[in-house]
Amino acid sequence: HIHTMIEFTIFQHYMKIIIILVMIFNNQMYIINGNNNWFQLNEEINSITWDKLLSSITSNNNNMSDTIKWSYALKKLTNKRRPVIIKNSPITNWNAMKLWKNTSYITNSIPTVYSVRKSSHPTFVYEDKSRMLGKYVDPGTKTKSFDNYKSTTKYKKVSMPTNKYLNKCGMLEDNNNNGNNKKVKTAIMAKKEVEENNNKKKNKKKANKKRKLKQYYYFSRRLSEAKELDILLQDAEPRTFLQFRNVIDKWNHDKKNYTEDKNTINDTTTNNTNNNNEKDSSSTTMMPIGDVHFWLTGTNITASAHYDRDHNFFAQIIGKKRFVIFHPNQWNHLCVHPFYHPRDRQSQYIYYEHDEKIINPETKRFLTQVQENKIKSYGYADLEPGDLLYIPPFWWHRVETLQASIGINTWSKAIETDMSTSLNDLNLPKLLVEAKGKGKAAASSLYLRFIVKHLKLKCNTNAFRIKWNAIAAIDHVSVKKKQTGSPSIYQFIAEIVESRYVKMGLIERMPGFNTCQFWDHGRCPKQHSFNAVELRQLEDHSKKIVDHIIITLNQILRKGDKNGKHSTGIVGLILGDYIERVATFTVGPDRVCPFLRCVSHPLGWERQQLKDRILDWGDDENQEL
Numbered sequence: 001h002i003h004t005m006i007e008f009t010i011f012q013h014y015m016k017i018i019i020i021l022v023m024i025f026n027n028q029m030y031i032i033n034g035n036n037n038w039f040q041l042n043e044e045i046n047s048i049t050w051d052k053l054l055s056s057i058t059s060n061n062n063n064m065s066d067t068i069k070w071s072y073a074l075k076k077l078t079n080k081r082r083p084v085i086i087k088n089s090p091i092t093n094w095n096a097m098k099l100w101k102n103t104s105y106i107t108n109s110i111p112t113v114y115s116v117r118k119s120s121h122p123t124f125v126y127e128d129k130s131r132m133l134g135k136y137v138d139p140g141t142k143t144k145s146f147d148n149y150k151s152t153t154k155y156k157k158v159s160m161p162t163n164k165y166l167n168k169c170g171m172l173e174d175n176n177n178n179g180n181n182k183k184v185k186t187a188i189m190a191k192k193e194v195e196e197n198n199n200k201k202k203n204k205k206k207a208n209k210k211r212k213l214k215q216y217y218y219f220s221r222r223l224s225e226a227k228e229l230d231i232l233l234q235d236a237e238p239r240t241f242l243q244f245r246n247v248i249d250k251w252n253h254d255k256k257n258y259t260e261d262k263n264t265i266n267d268t269t270t271n272n273t274n275n276n277n278e279k280d281s282s283s284t285t286m287m288p289i290g291d292v293h294f295w296l297t298g299t300n301i302t303a304s305a306h307y308d309r310d311h312n313f314f315a316q317i318i319g320k321k322r323f324v325i326f327h328p329n330q331w332n333h334l335c336v337h338p339f340y341h342p343r344d345r346q347s348q349y350i351y352y353e354h355d356e357k358i359i360n361p362e363t364k365r366f367l368t369q370v371q372e373n374k375i376k377s378y379g380y381a382d383l384e385p386g387d388l389l390y391i392p393p394f395w396w397h398r399v400e401t402l403q404a405s406i407g408i409n410t411w412s413k414a415i416e417t418d419m420s421t422s423l424n425d426l427n428l429p430k431l432l433v434e435a436k437g438k439g440k441a442a443a444s445s446l447y448l449r450f451i452v453k454h455l456k457l458k459c460n461t462n463a464f465r466i467k468w469n470a471i472a473a474i475d476h477v478s479v480k481k482k483q484t485g486s487p488s489i490y491q492f493i494a495e496i497v498e499s500r501y502v503k504m505g506l507i508e509r510m511p512g513f514n515t516c517q518f519w520d521h522g523r524c525p526k527q528h529s530f531n532a533v534e535l536r537q538l539e540d541h542s543k544k545i546v547d548h549i550i551i552t553l554n555q556i557l558r559k560g561d562k563n564g565k566h567s568t569g570i571v572g573l574i575l576g577d578y579i580e581r582v583a584t585f586t587v588g589p590d591r592v593c594p595f596l597r598c599v600s601h602p603l604g605w606e607r608q609q610l611k612d613r614i615l616d617w618g619d620d621e622n623q624e625l
Contacts, residue, residue, distance in 0.1 A: 078412075
């Protein structure tokens with residue numbers, strides 16, 4: 001009896017421990033509510049009529065074609081770097097506006113749609129598995145980390161007859177209305193149908209046990225990937241002007257060549273001159289255009305929040321779409337995926353909208369703050385057929401189909417993109433390239449800090465209109481506790497790594513990031529020795545990077561970026577990408593997060609030794625940094 005009582009007491013004791021552990025675990029577990037209430041809609045964005053836009057430009061060249069004039073009008077519009085809806089533009093005269101209303105015309109033009117994304121959730125995210133982290137093999141499991149992560153945000157790609165897809169989109173009332181296309185069943189088909197019915201009956205009990213999830217479909221393809229779309233896109237002409245930079249660059253190039261050719265001709269008649277002018281003017285109509293994206297989506301299908309690096313013009317042809325647009329300076333709230341991740345440029349709020357569970361307490365705290373203080377959007381645009389929407393480079397947008405929709409969009413290269421990609425052309429400091437092991441990590445940490453330090457110093461001079469506080473603005477939603485004064489370089493770098501890896505729980509979604517999940521600043525290296533030449537080399541190269549960024553920002557400011565709101569917002573994204581690229585080169589893709597956490601912490605490489613002199617980076621915000 002005594003033994004029984006003792007065993008029962010021990011059993012009770014262990015049960016209490018188990019209950020406490022479960023309670024602790026449940027307290028840490030945070031279920032992301034699947035909804036889209038994480039942002040404030042704000043007001044509808046401004047619109048402008050096409051006639052008013054054209055009246056804003058003047059042309060002294062009588063030989064300038066409509067395509068050139070329209071391209072210059074769009075160039076002037078984009079100089080302001082603000083989203084806007086353009087009404088009554090040339091797209092209203094496209095044949096597509098009438099022809100694409102006829103679903104039979106669409107199915108006859110493209111009988112089959114390929115690479116349709118299929119998912120159990122109506123919110124989709126773009127991904128490119130060819131990027132570095134998409135191919136990264138986890139040394140522990142010897143498998144691709146991205147493929148190992150199971151998530152409802154993933155999708156399958158299927159192909160199907162176009163009329164079937166249109167029916168799923170709600171664009172066909174009845175998939176059986178096409179009586180002319182019906183085929184008489186043969187005896188073989190009838191036999192096959194009987195066999196299928198028998199199999200269904202056999203598996204009926206098994207099928208009833210499984211809950212069948214509703215499936216959603218999303219079709220969007222680039223013309224360069226799907227040449228079969230060309231027959232449809234011929235109805236969306238003229239559209240060359242939407243890629244205004246290509247048009248203007250080619251026109252200026254042709255005009256320069258024409259002038260040079262004309263100067264080499266000794267006997268130039270009026271007739272020959274006129275012929276040359278006609279050739280110059282008409283050449284733009286045959287101009288090769290850039291890529292075009294075709295979108296065909298059903299009601300309530302959503303593209304998750306993301307940004308593009310180029311000028312984006314979206315033409316609404318059939319149905320209705322809602323674009324919710326966010327300012328670039330929301331980068332630390334919207335939590336972009338890491339640069340080499342398959343979902344580069346995509347916000348991690350896709351996981352919030354998919355009901356995904358996370359354990360990370362830092363993510364729990366961040367999302368609690370977001371629910372209390374929703375992210376404020378710049379505004380929204382409800383597009384109807386004939387509307388043309390301009391979205392500047394690096395401006396976030398979330399797109400929801402309000403009514404089964406067809407639209408196309410084109411991109412025109414921006415100087416922001418040129419600047420971002422050309423940072424690679426400046427190479428890296430020789431010391432960083434040639435160093436190995438701990439020396440490489442120390443040199444990289446010092447180099448990245450120098451970059452942010454010199455950016456801060458430049459911003460605090462009268463020669464540059466943008467101030468550091470505007471670039472590194474960090475509010476109460478994104479920090480653990482409210483800070484006062486000017487943000488330090490540590491805070492700025494910390495915001496980059498925290499927003500990309502930690503806040504939305506990405507460190508627990510990919511196995512390769514486990515080292516960052518259990519990161520401790522106490523394990524960061526504390527010091528390293530450099531000589532004077534090495535320090536000068538790192539600092540001079542960092543100045544070159546900052547100067548390159550500022551030259552581009554000044555161009556944008558001069559052309560019309562009022563109050564510098566666009567320019568201040570894009571720095572966090574562009575510099576964040578560059579910092580990630582340098583970190584990846586230094587320590588590899590799986591250790592970028594812990595490495596940058598050490599770079600952003602005052603105790604990481606706290607002391608760099610120069611002969612008998614100690615360079616103390618310290619953690620005092622009142623210091624030079």
